[in-house]
């Protein structure tokens with residue numbers, strides 16, 4: 227069943243985190259399954275991501291990390307299992323519905339966005355990720371009897387604050403297509419944030435990023451975590467995972483092998499074995 231064939235309706239009414247039951251993790255995955263022509267890419271994976279954490283997902287090639295991300299974010303419809311956001315089911319919903327519900331992933335800047343400036347990319351970000359109707363609901367000030375023009379002015383202010391925060395202001399008028407790999411990653415993260423997510427999924431946020439920008443990206447992610455944002459990231463750089471994550475989920479053959487704090491995971495024999503005896 228494709229996400230568009232889903233017979234349930236996404237509970238897309240954004241509710242503040244304060245209304246969720248105390249102790250409910252922002253993201254809970256239970257018994258997730260997805261096969262491709264007999265290959266069990268995800269085979270019963272269950273895990274939670276706790277509020278305000280930077281949780282890393284690691285695992286050998288083919289362990290099922292990307293497929294898990296795609297099932298969580300609605301790009302694949304799982305064959306079985308459930309995904310809950312703040313205790314509300316989002317399993318099998320379309321990607322834009324899941325973004326509206328508060329779970330957003332970073333995307334590579336698409337070709338058409340490369341031909342727009344950095345500023346335009348950010349001004350359009352909420353609209354692109356949430357759909358035309360919903361983006362007005364997240365515009366700053368749009369909940370009162372404010373004019374759209376006033377709201378758009380406030381969005382522009384938010385965008386400039388975001389540009390400052392990410393040290394991208396000097397690139398505001400540059401075409402996104404001219405940015406370096408690291409600057410693009412910063413822009414991708416900034417775009418995702420403008421959708422005002424409860425949970426952010428980052429898929430290899432540091433791939434192709436030079437050490438200076440890697441440091442800046444990690445600092446921004448840590449600031450955002452300190453502000454209460456919740457992250458789940460797939461990253462192959464083990465040092466980054468072990469140094470910056472609060473919790474680590476290790477996947478192997480489509481299932482969760484081990485979950486815990488980095489110091490526990492690093493020394494776990496099953497984990498070392500899964501990486502063919504290499505140093506984790």
Ligand SMILES: Nc1ncnc2c1ncn2[C@@H]1O[C@H](COP(=O)(O)OP(=O)(O)OP(=O)(O)O)[C@@H](O)[C@H]1O
Nearest residue numbers: 262265266267285286287288289290291292293294
């Ligand atoms: N669209 C697809 N069609 C067929 N098989 C697929 C598809 N997507 C993933 N697979 C298979 O599912 C398994 C899990 O793949 P997945 O990409 O989720 O793993 P991964 O942990 O993200 O790997 P990597 O770290 O190499 O990106 C692999 O055997 C892969 O070949």
